[in-house]
Amino acid sequence: MTGGQRSGAAPVMPGKPSQQGGQSEEVAPQPPLLELENVTRVHGEGQTAVTALDGVTLRVRSGELVAVMGPSGSGKSTLLNLAGGLDRATSGAVRIAGTDLGALRPRDLARLRRRQVGVVFQDLNLIPSLTAAENIGLPLELDGDSLGRSRRNALDALDQLGLRELADRYPDQMSGGQQQRVAIARALVGSRQLVLADEPTGALDSTTGEGVLRVLRQRVDDGAAGLLVTHEARHAAWADRVVFLRDGVVVDTTGVPDTPDTLLEPST
Ligand SMILES: Nc1ncnc2c1ncn2[C@@H]1O[C@H](COP(=O)(O)OP(=O)(O)OP(=O)(O)O)[C@@H](O)[C@H]1O
Numbered sequence: 728m729t730g731g732q733r734s735g736a737a738p739v740m741p742g743k744p745s746q747q748g749g750q751s752e753e754v755a756p757q758p759p760l761l762e763l764e765n766v767t768r769v770h771g772e773g774q775t776a777v778t779a780l781d782g783v784t785l786r787v788r789s790g791e792l793v794a795v796m797g798p799s800g801s802g803k804s805t806l807l808n809l810a811g812g813l814d815r816a817t818s819g820a821v822r823i824a825g826t827d828l829g830a831l832r833p834r835d836l837a838r839l840r841r842r843q844v845g846v847v848f849q850d851l852n853l854i855p856s857l858t859a860a861e862n863i864g865l866p867l868e869l870d871g872d873s874l875g876r877s878r879r880n881a882l883d884a885l886d887q888l889g890l891r892e893l894a895d896r897y898p899d900q901m902s903g904g905q906q907q908r909v910a911i912a913r914a915l916v917g918s919r920q921l922v923l924a925d926e927p928t929g930a931l932d933s934t935t936g937e938g939v940l941r942v943l944r945q946r947v948d949d950g951a952a953g954l955l956v957t958h959e960a961r962h963a964a965w966a967d968r969v970v971f972l973r974d975g976v977v978v979d980t981t982g983v984p985d986t987p988d989t990l991l992e993p994s995t
């Protein structure tokens with residue numbers, strides 16, 4: 728009797744549930760939580776250089792979920808890695824809550840990432856020698872939480888995804904889908920303001936995948952900013968906006984809300 732379905736909350740129109748209350752008319756302009764300004768990333772040098780991202784400008788506000796779509800090799804993971812401070816731009820600026828990541832020392836960047844950014848990687852990156860709860864609690868512990876506190880938070884995050892019973896299992900004792908959901912719990916634990924997910928539903932059946940998106944959407948509605956890489960239109964439908972990449976360039980954006988400055992600005 729686990730995985731209890733919440734009564735009646737079917738995502739008939741998943742696109743913009745963040746507006747459903749209609750009572751939070753923010754007057755003061757909020758700076759975007761995530762800002763990429765004319766960002767280029769070139770891998771390698773000389774003849775073998777690959778421009779994975781080419782002059783991308785993108786802003787994501789708190790309470791906003793942006794989906795990134797595009798063919799394989801178009802730069803989606805590169806964009807996500809740059810947004811999370813896991814990779815550095817060759818040129819241009821990446822800011823989280825106004826802080827320019829390029830100006831931070833490695834140790835400060837690592838701290839900002841632990842506190843502010845939750846990432847679900849395309850290849851999960853769970854640590855094999857740690858249980859699910861330990862994997863989830865690790866970033867909290869690194870950030871100074873006590874073992875007890877980080878475990879409580881880890882168990883809460885597992886609860887959110889209906890995975891409490893996996894707490895003490897190691898990654899190789901879980902199915903691919905379960906590992907994926909643990910990786911998602913790890914990204915959501917604590918109070919990270921920016922949640923980045925690279926194909927987080929790849930190994931999941933469609934019902935479980937929807938559940939994961941629902942949790943992500945909820946987290947964004949609670950105030951986080953989210954960036955979701957996906958190949959599936961029905962998953963992108965959970966986002967407020969969809970950005971399309973091709974050959975490292977933003978070629979289109981849809982579902983733009985009425986505030987023009989949340990628009991993705993073409994670089995030229
Ligand atoms: N470390 C690297 N060294 C060299 N080239 C790289 C590196 N990482 C990515 N690339 C190249 O940059 C481009 C963008 O890669 P990226 O991983 O961002 O694509 P993607 O859109 O996430 O693709 P997929 O849908 O297959 O995950 C590709 O041409 C890729 O080969």
Ligand SMILES: [Mg+2]
Pocket residue numbers: 803804805849925
């Ligand atoms: Mg990728």
